[in-house]
Amino acid sequence: MSVIFSDKGKSLIVARDRCKGCELCIEVCPVDVLEPSDQLNSRGVITPAIKREGKCTLCTLCENMCPDLAIYIMPDAG
Template structure:
């Protein structure tokens, strides 16, 4: 298609995409980094701080892009991370 798509779709405001909220249980983390590596939206990054086990737990970099796939939850060997549906206005 030589006509490249460039306009903002007319329905872009109406499209509802689930939004997630990520919670990290820092002291459970052993720093394997799976959640960071596998997050499809690159929501997470390694933090600077040390936890009780002496590793860097993940921290949320860009929460607005989380689409609640919950894969971080599934992939974590230590049950140290989970995501929940974000409360938001407008009933999304």
């Protein structure tokens, strides 16, 4: 699990090993900040990453559309 974006006390997290590479999150993102990364995970699929100058609005649509709980938003601890 790695944090790929943080803002307003919340973080966008990608669990790379759970991702199956369906790219539904990239398709549904309303502000188009996600893109296929250049990394392969242990399943051998391309996982999503955030664009270099992308600003995520933390709308949770990707979290709701991910069938594998691989991308989600959590409040920061503390």
